[in-house]
Amino acid sequence: MTDTPAAKRQRPLSPHLQVYRLPLPALTSITHRITGIGLCAGTLLLVWWLVAAAVGPEAYATAAGFIASPIGLILMFGWSAALWYHFFNGLRHLAWDFSAKMLSLQQSYSSANLVIGASIGATIVTWVLVFAL
Amino acid sequence: MANPTNSFRTPLGRARGLGSAKLGAQHWLAYRIASAGLAVLTVLFVALVLGLIGASYEEVVATFKKPYPVILTILFLGATFHHAAYGLQEVFEDYLHGKLSKLAAIGLTKAAALVLFLLASFAVLKIAFGA
Numbered sequence: 001m002t003d004t005p006a007a008k009r010q011r012p013l014s015p016h017l018q019v020y021r022l023p024l025p026a027l028t029s030i031t032h033r034i035t036g037i038g039l040c041a042g043t044l045l046l047v048w049w050l051v052a053a054a055v056g057p058e059a060y061a062t063a064a065g066f067i068a069s070p071i072g073l074i075l076m077f078g079w080s081a082a083l084w085y086h087f088f089n090g091l092r093h094l095a096w097d098f099s100a101k102m103l104s105l106q107q108s109y110s111s112a113n114l115v116i117g118a119s120i121g122a123t124i125v126t127w128v129l130v131f132a133l
Numbered sequence: 134m135a136n137p138t139n140s141f142r143t144p145l146g147r148a149r150g151l152g153s154a155k156l157g158a159q160h161w162l163a164y165r166i167a168s169a170g171l172a173v174l175t176v177l178f179v180a181l182v183l184g185l186i187g188a189s190y191e192e193v194v195a196t197f198k199k200p201y202p203v204i205l206t207i208l209f210l211g212a213t214f215h216h217a218a219y220g221l222q223e224v225f226e227d228y229l230h231g232k233l234s235k236l237a238a239i240g241l242t243k244a245a246a247l248v249l250f251l252l253a254s255f256a257v258l259k260i261a262f263g264a
Contacts (some may be wrong), residue, residue: 033224036217036220036224037221037224039217040217040220040221043213043214043217043249044249046210046253047249047252047253047256050206050253050256050257051252051253051256053190053193053194053197053256053260054255054256054257054259054260054263055256057190060190060193061190064190083175083179087172087175090168090172091172094165094168094169094172097165098165126179126183129183129186130183130186133183133184133186133187
């Protein structure tokens with residue numbers, strides 16, 4: 001019965017990731033995981049900074065110098081954006097897990113947009129503070 | 134088996150000893166409560182770090198000699214590495230399919246998270262209690 005042409009036409013295909021454009025809720029989901037892995041790498045810099053401060057002024061100058069270098073600043077910018085994205089999308093997941101609300105397709109799109117807006121806003125505010133302070 | 138009608142495990146799964154590791158719901162809930170705590174600590178720690186922008190070595194050391202920054206930093210480190218280890222565990226569980234590679238990756242991740250947490254916490258305490 002599965003050989004009939006009609007059944008063949010109607011058979012759904014699972015999305016091929018190479019050609020399938022992920023819908024926004026799926027994009028926010030995989031971005032949560034990617035930013036999480038990136039933030040794990042970022043903890044290494046945090047540990048380096050704290051250990052350097054404990055070791056002494058020369059070690060601290062090396063770590064602080066790296067953070068203030070162009071590469072360091074680009075990394076810090078990436079980690080701050082990843083942190084705020086993971087933070088706000090994490091709150092979105094907590095809201096889903098504990099209230100079982102906002103789970104409709106339309107609401108998942110609007111909460112995704114809210115998360116993206118909030119993380120861009122928080123990243124901008126963070127860097128305004130960095131250069132103002 | 135105890136209370137089979139109340140269990141989500143199938144009789145075949147029970148007989149084979151496969152399926153749920155039995156602490157799933159507890160682990161799920163604990164991870165989420167810890168995440169909520171980490172969210173609060175993250176805001177506080179970011180505020181602490183923003184306050185140290187442009188600070189000299191002496192100012193950073195002076196900050197970590199005060200009780201609240203030290204306690205906040207160690208709490209933040211603990212919650213962060215706990216969250217990171219369990220988050221990476223989920224990633225490995227999803228993408229690694231060999232039993233041994235999965236076990237090794239998760240084990241090494243947890244060991245690394247523990248070592249990094251102890252290293253950073255010891256550093257903070259060394260500044261706090263050092264001369």
